[in-house]
Amino acid sequence: xxxxxxxxxxxxxxxxxxxxxxxxxxxxxxxxxxxxxxxxxxxxxxxxxxxxxxxxxxxxxxxxxxxxxxxxxxxxxxxxxxxxxxxxxxxxxxxxxxxxxxxxxxxxxxxxxxxxxxxxxxxxxxxxxxxxxxxxxxxxxxxxxxxxxxxxxxxxxxxxxxxxxxxxxxxxxxxxxxxxxxxxxxxxxxxxxxxxxxxxxxxxxxxxxxxxxxxxxxxxxxxxxxxxxxxxxxxxxxxxxxxxxxxxxxxxxxxxxxxxxxxx
Amino acid sequence: xxxxxxxxxxxxxxxxxxxxxxxxxxxxxxxxxxxxxxxxxxxxxxxxxxxxxxxxxxxxxxxxxxxxxxxxxxxxxxxxxxxxxxxxxxxxxxxxxxxxxxxxxxxxxxxxxxxxxxxxxxxxxxxxxxxxxxxxxxxxxxxxxxxxxxxxxxxxxxxxxxxxxxxxxxxxxxxxxxxxxxxxxxxxxxxxxx
Numbered sequence: 001x002x003x004x005x006x007x008x009x010x011x012x013x014x015x016x017x018x019x020x021x022x023x024x025x026x027x028x029x030x031x032x033x034x035x036x037x038x039x040x041x042x043x044x045x046x047x048x049x050x051x052x053x054x055x056x057x058x059x060x061x062x063x064x065x066x067x068x069x070x071x072x073x074x075x076x077x078x079x080x081x082x083x084x085x086x087x088x089x090x091x092x093x094x095x096x097x098x099x100x101x102x103x104x105x106x107x108x109x110x111x112x113x114x115x116x117x118x119x120x121x122x123x124x125x126x127x128x129x130x131x132x133x134x135x136x137x138x139x140x141x142x143x144x145x146x147x148x149x150x151x152x153x154x155x156x157x158x159x160x161x162x163x164x165x166x167x168x169x170x171x172x173x174x175x176x177x178x179x180x181x182x183x184x185x186x187x188x189x190x191x192x193x194x195x196x197x198x199x200x201x202x203x204x205x206x207x208x209x210x211x212x213x214x215x216x217x218x219x220x221x222x223x224x225x226x227x228x229x230x231x232x233x234x235x236x237x238x239x240x241x242x243x244x245x246x247x248x249x250x251x252x253x254x255x256x257x258x259x260x261x262x263x264x
Numbered sequence: 265x266x267x268x269x270x271x272x273x274x275x276x277x278x279x280x281x282x283x284x285x286x287x288x289x290x291x292x293x294x295x296x297x298x299x300x301x302x303x304x305x306x307x308x309x310x311x312x313x314x315x316x317x318x319x320x321x322x323x324x325x326x327x328x329x330x331x332x333x334x335x336x337x338x339x340x341x342x343x344x345x346x347x348x349x350x351x352x353x354x355x356x357x358x359x360x361x362x363x364x365x366x367x368x369x370x371x372x373x374x375x376x377x378x379x380x381x382x383x384x385x386x387x388x389x390x391x392x393x394x395x396x397x398x399x400x401x402x403x404x405x406x407x408x409x410x411x412x413x414x415x416x417x418x419x420x421x422x423x424x425x426x427x428x429x430x431x432x433x434x435x436x437x438x439x440x441x442x443x444x445x446x447x448x449x450x451x452x453x454x455x456x457x458x
Contacts, residue, residue, distance in 0.1 A: 058338075058428045058431045058432065059428060060432070101399065238367075238421075239424075239429075240458075241363060241366060241458070242359050242362055242363045242366075242453060242457070242458075243429075243433060243453070244430075244433040244434070244437060244449045244450065244452075244453050245433045245436060245437075245449075246458075248432045248433045248436055249429055249432075249433060251432070252424075252428060252429045252431075252432040252433075253424045253429055256423050256424045256425060256428060256429070257422055257423050257424055259423060260422060260423020260424070261423065263423075
């Protein structure tokens, strides 16, 4: 006990020194290499400059298939411009915004099994429960999911998205390699397998199995595709707008976005 | 370890803590001011071209374009001549202002909710916000640093950092043809808006 009291001040002083150095602004991490090579205006500034150009963390992904991916990317860009954009524009012109919102909400509500199963697979039973609550409230009070009354219940609002690829990511499986899918766009080997899981878990795709018949098989999934076009094209435009290289801009945005989604 | 020493230590720790707290509060306040300035300008602008013009002075004051450019370029920045650095900064400034302005439509006011900031390192603050615009909700994090004043150095929308996004593209150009290639690609992008 005596020994403890005698070393205590030393420990406390050390932690004081550490905390003071942590809060002083002059003790930032030094750059590995600190020889100013042009660029810096004054001595101090160039040290800081060398420091912060090095430290920025940039999410990246292996892209061994880049030539093929670039070709698919440009093909997709053409499909978006000449096919999807006119459809999206037509849909937004013909269908009024409140109706579009209702349709969007209903399709998102039906996707409940995707979110429920994946939250459960990620061991996040609290979110799986919240999703169940959302589904019940939105399907009943929200009239088949056309409205989203669950957003106004604090314990059910703002539940982060969950999908199969995200589950793989939480299990520690990496992207593998970047892959641009025809029509669907940016993905990776892992996320493509994830998409297959999402497809199987989405009741929208069950209608063909349950009911057969062309009308249902085509009508429902294509309505689902069309309603998601404005959102998807909006995200694509945000990623590539004012870029130097559309392909790289889209790839970087995709990897960062997926990393963020998996971290929530 | 007597009582006096202990009190001294405790005071020092508390002081250090408040220094952190006040810096995050200061940055939050600055961001709120910047957001209000931008939204008011967007409300008053008559069209998108006028919006770009009225936003430029505000953004040049609130965003540290110097820091943004050299980080977007990365380690290659050291091999830029002062002239190339100035050109790259000017061009990148125009590109960022254009990108930012294009997200605002005059007359449609987004709701910005600023949440408590954190300080990942001394002199640096991250302010998380949520932005509700046209019925959609976005998570936007502003990274800020203290120079003369608290200024924005990066904007992270739904996990996508503006700097990281351009870093990938600048790196590629730099590998192809050094500083000149970066400056040329930038000026091409500024002069041919897509």
